[in-house]
Amino acid sequence: MAQTALKPNAPLPALDWKKWLGVLPFFLFALLFLVLPSLRLVIGSFTNNDGQFTLANIIQLFEEKSILDAYWLSIRVSAVTALGGGIFGFLLAYSVTVGGLPRPLRSALITFSGVASNFAGVPLAFAFIATLGRTGFVTALIENLFGVNLYKQTNFDLYSFAGLSLTYMYFQFPLMVLIMAPALDGLKREWREAAENLGASATQYWLRVAFPVLLPSILGSMILLFGNAFGAYATAYALTGGRLGIITIQIGAQIRGDVLHNPGLGYAMAMGMVVIMAVSLVGYSWLQRKTERWLK
Amino acid sequence: MASTQDGKVAEMNMLARIRRIPFWSWFWFILGALYFILPLYATLKFSLGMERDVIGFKAYGRAFEDPEFLSTFLYSNVLALMTIIASIVLIVPTAYWIRLRLPEARRIVEFITLLPFVVPAIILVFGLIRIYSSPINVPFTEMTLLQPLTTFEVGTDILIVAGYVVLGLPYMYRSVDTGMRTVDVRTLTEAAQSLGASWFTIIVRVILPNIRAALLSGALLTFAIVVGEVTLASFLGVPTFGPYLFLLGQHRAYEPAALSFASFLLTWAAMGLIQLFTGGQGQVSGAH
Numbered sequence: 001m002a003q004t005a006l007k008p009n010a011p012l013p014a015l016d017w018k019k020w021l022g023v024l025p026f027f028l029f030a031l032l033f034l035v036l037p038s039l040r041l042v043i044g045s046f047t048n049n050d051g052q053f054t055l056a057n058i059i060q061l062f063e064e065k066s067i068l069d070a071y072w073l074s075i076r077v078s079a080v081t082a083l084g085g086g087i088f089g090f091l092l093a094y095s096v097t098v099g100g101l102p103r104p105l106r107s108a109l110i111t112f113s114g115v116a117s118n119f120a121g122v123p124l125a126f127a128f129i130a131t132l133g134r135t136g137f138v139t140a141l142i143e144n145l146f147g148v149n150l151y152k153q154t155n156f157d158l159y160s161f162a163g164l165s166l167t168y169m170y171f172q173f174p175l176m177v178l179i180m181a182p183a184l185d186g187l188k189r190e191w192r193e194a195a196e197n198l199g200a201s202a203t204q205y206w207l208r209v210a211f212p213v214l215l216p217s218i219l220g221s222m223i224l225l226f227g228n229a230f231g232a233y234a235t236a237y238a239l240t241g242g243r244l245g246i247i248t249i250q251i252g253a254q255i256r257g258d259v260l261h262n263p264g265l266g267y268a269m270a271m272g273m274v275v276i277m278a279v280s281l282v283g284y285s286w287l288q289r290k291t292e293r294w295l296k
Numbered sequence: 297m298a299s300t301q302d303g304k305v306a307e308m309n310m311l312a313r314i315r316r317i318p319f320w321s322w323f324w325f326i327l328g329a330l331y332f333i334l335p336l337y338a339t340l341k342f343s344l345g346m347e348r349d350v351i352g353f354k355a356y357g358r359a360f361e362d363p364e365f366l367s368t369f370l371y372s373n374v375l376a377l378m379t380i381i382a383s384i385v386l387i388v389p390t391a392y393w394i395r396l397r398l399p400e401a402r403r404i405v406e407f408i409t410l411l412p413f414v415v416p417a418i419i420l421v422f423g424l425i426r427i428y429s430s431p432i433n434v435p436f437t438e439m440t441l442l443q444p445l446t447t448f449e450v451g452t453d454i455l456i457v458a459g460y461v462v463l464g465l466p467y468m469y470r471s472v473d474t475g476m477r478t479v480d481v482r483t484l485t486e487a488a489q490s491l492g493a494s495w496f497t498i499i500v501r502v503i504l505p506n507i508r509a510a511l512l513s514g515a516l517l518t519f520a521i522v523v524g525e526v527t528l529a530s531f532l533g534v535p536t537f538g539p540y541l542f543l544l545g546q547h548r549a550y551e552p553a554a555l556s557f558a559s560f561l562l563t564w565a566a567m568g569l570i571q572l573f574t575g576g577q578g579q580v581s582g583a584h
Contacts, residue, residue, distance in 0.1 A: 019393075019397050019398050020398065020401070022389065022390070022393035022397065022398060023390050023393055023394065023398060023401050023405065025386060025389075025390070026386055026387070026390040026405065026408075027408075029386055029458070029461070030408045030411075032458070033424065033455075033458040033459065033461070033462055034408070034411055034412070034415065034420070034462050036423075036427055037415075037420060037422075037423025037424045037426070037427050038411075038415055038419070038420075038423055039423075040423050040426050040427050041419065041422060041423050041426070044426065088324075088327075088328070091320075091324040092324050092325065092328045094321070094324075095318065095320070095321030095322070095324045095325050096321075096325065099318050099320070099321030099324075100318035100321055101318060101321050101322065101325055105325060109325070109328065110571075111567065111568065111571055112332050114567040114570070114571065115560070115563050115564045115567045115568075116332055118517075118520045118521075118563050118566075118567060119559075119560055119563050120524075121524050121525070121526050121538065122524065122526055122538060122541045122542045122545065122556070123524060123541070123555070123556035123557075123559045123560060124335075124556075125545075126339065126541075126545055126552050126553055126556040127335040127336065127338065127339040127556055127557075127560070128335055130335070130338040130339045130341075130342040130553055130556075131334055131335040131338040131339070136338060137334070137337070137338030137341060137342070138334060138338065169331070170331070170335065173328070173331070174332075177328075227413060230416075231416025231417070231418070231419075232416075233416070233417060233418040233526075233527050234417075234525075234526035234527050234538070237526070237542075238526070238542055238545065248416070248418045251418055251419070251422065252418060252527075252531075254422075255418075255421070255422050255425065255531055256531075266422075270419050270422050270423075273416070273419060274414055274415060274419060277413065277414045277415070277416065278414045281410065281413055281414055
């Protein structure tokens with residue numbers, strides 16, 4: 001250590017590997033608590049009860065209807081909240097950046113979005129039960145104003161697909177606001193002026209200049225929202241008590257006790273999730289690179 | 297004649313002014329504000345109604361008096377503190393070393409810090425439990441080095457703090473890395489070295505103070521993730537605030553609402569402080 005300190009700019013090539021010692025603790029930590037646990041699940045999903053290699057778990061994953069249903073429900077909830085949260089979040093970010101609202105509203109919205117995107121899990125579930133539960137505040141409000149009881153006269157149920165999606169929206173659209181506000185700030189004034197000088201209308205400017213520039217960023221952020229909802233467990237568990245069978249809740253049940261009577265299948269279920277998350281992250285970083293061409 | 301023209305001009309001014317009011321912007325903003333506020337208002341209103349016909353803080357008093365609340369909340373805070381310290385000890389020297397001597401490791405380290413996005417908490421805890429529920433042996437022998445970490449308290453504490461460090465890794469690393477970009481690490485290091493400082497002194501007394509704003513924002517975000525966390529805590533059986541609140545919700549009504557509202561205020565405090573230290577750059581996390 002002291003030796004290298006004396007000649008900071010002259011590393012000897014023979015001693016090059018020693019530089020890597022500086023990041024060894026980090027790699028060791030990542031190996032022990034991130035890589036090995038993930039690898040254990042991957043290996044487990046290709047192993048049968050006798051410890052031999054098998055593809056049976058992966059095949060069974062696609063044959064078991066309850067598992068496919070769970071994936072499909074999770075994908076639907078994540079897609080709906082990513083799309084809905086994405087559009088709503090974009091409109092909100094638009095209205096406080098280039099939409100002409102007073103400046104103070106912008107910082108208020110950004111602060112609140114920072115809080116709401118971090119406000120999740122059990123407290124969020126309880127807040128929505130107090131809002132849209134059977135005796136919730138908004139449920140009562142709607143009954144008083146419109147004479148419609150959500151639970152008796154409509155099919156609405158907080159502990160179902162629609163309810164879970166509404167609850168997830170609470171942390172989804174603020175996340176979109178936080179990502180999109182800087183992106184909208186990145187639209188250069190010169191682009192708009194150039195478009196106007198060439199005779200473009202506001203609609204033309206948005207459709208042919210601003211929107212194409214923003215599109216990769218919008219899509220990328222929606223993918224991020226998708227992953228954000230797809231991996232969520234605590235909110236759904238606290239809201240529905242494990243009754244709504246999204247994939248994270250099924251995996252949770254499998255960890256608690258081997259409900260599938262096949263540990264390998266449980267590992268395969270977890271690996272399936274990791275694969276979907278990985279595909280979304282790859283898509284996200286690809287779009288991120290496209291975004292950086294125009295918006296830094 | 298003149299007066300009708302004036303009238304027309306005034307009318308046009310009016311119209312222009314109305315047109316200049318961004319109707320749709322206001323519409324979306326108000327809708328967003330309602331979505332934010334209604335659940336909070338509903339929770340607050342419900343939590344204040346514990347006694348019939350009286351608005352009062354009885355539920356808050358009851359909730360905060362519960363010794364189990366105190367112990368679990370304290371436990372969560374201690375874990376959050378341990379996580380923050382462990383993250384800093386792990387990440388600051390790594391980010392520093394990469395910047396100073398090992399730029400070729402940047403890509404791989406950044407890749408690792410993104411992995412927690414691919415491995416959500418539920419998957420992470422699944423893997424951790426399966427790996428660390430068997431005893432740790434001396435490699436290639438049957439000699440047991442350590443009992444399974446999941447079977448004793450210090451063991452599960454180690455596991456949960458490690459898990460939280462993993463969950464906070466993307467945010468902490470990015471904070472620290474951004475912080476280091478704004479200070480000239482190389483010049484600071486050379487200056488400190490020429491004055492005879494050791495590596496330890498350089499990191500603790502030169503680098504850390506220079507990136508304190510970034511550290512603080514990373515730390516607060518980690519705090520916000522850890523204090524209410526449920527998934528890791530409940531599967532590892534660690535008695536923290538998250539699982540306590542969940543169980544309380546199973547057999548009580550008002551106290552959980554009170555604690556939910558209180559934890560919203562706590563999240564707000566953490567985020568508000570981040571805003572203060574980073575000058576309005578919002579930070580985002582994702583432990584849902």
